[in-house]
């Protein structure tokens with residue numbers, strides 16, 4: 001798999017750890033970032049994973065710029081013979097063209113219970129809205145932002161004293177469980193799509209392997 005990340009890369013780290021511990025079989029063949037200073041690239045280097053900074057071309061604008069940028073990314077993904085593309089904090093919207101190149105093979109992790117709080121700063125959106133529960137979602141990427149078929153979800157309670165930061169931190173700990181688990185389910189061939197509904201075929205659970213976090217409600221598949 002290839003991981004696309006713009007920043008910190010803690011979800012990338014969760015995948016690296018899962019891979020090194022034998023929890024998942026997929027290898028991360030390349031990490032691509034649109035920001036040369038992304039911590040994600042540093043993490044890749046540390047684990048001897050090829051890392052590529054691909055910055056959108058400054059000489060182009062708008063759609064042409066995105067198209068060229070995506071072409072450059074695709075070239076790298078193809079070079080490394082990527083099967084699955086994981087968006088882990090990749091702060092760009094991919095065009096339908098790009099997504100079509102990897103049918104049902106582009107995944108995203110989002111720090112809210114979709115379809116609530118799509119887009120950026122989902123945790124602040126949740127705090128501002130006053131919800132009692134938020135959480136995280138892994139899903140297939142389709143033509144719209146934070147919209148494709150949902151694979152896994154977990155609900156994280158919002159505490160009265162929560163700030164966007166404290167809520168983000170608790171959700172992030174669950175993201176680090178859900179993302180590798182999603183990859184594992186795909187490896188096991190247990191993810192079945194029926195329209196926009198995803199069915200998880202019966203099999204093992206990581207609840208018996210891993211510590212489940214207090215108060216978190218894990219949806220089907222974890």
Ligand code: GRF
Nearest residue numbers: 008009010011089109110111
């Ligand atoms: C995560 O909260 C993820 O859900 C969102 O962006 C953040 C990335 O964090 N899409 P990190 O770079 O993986 O630490």
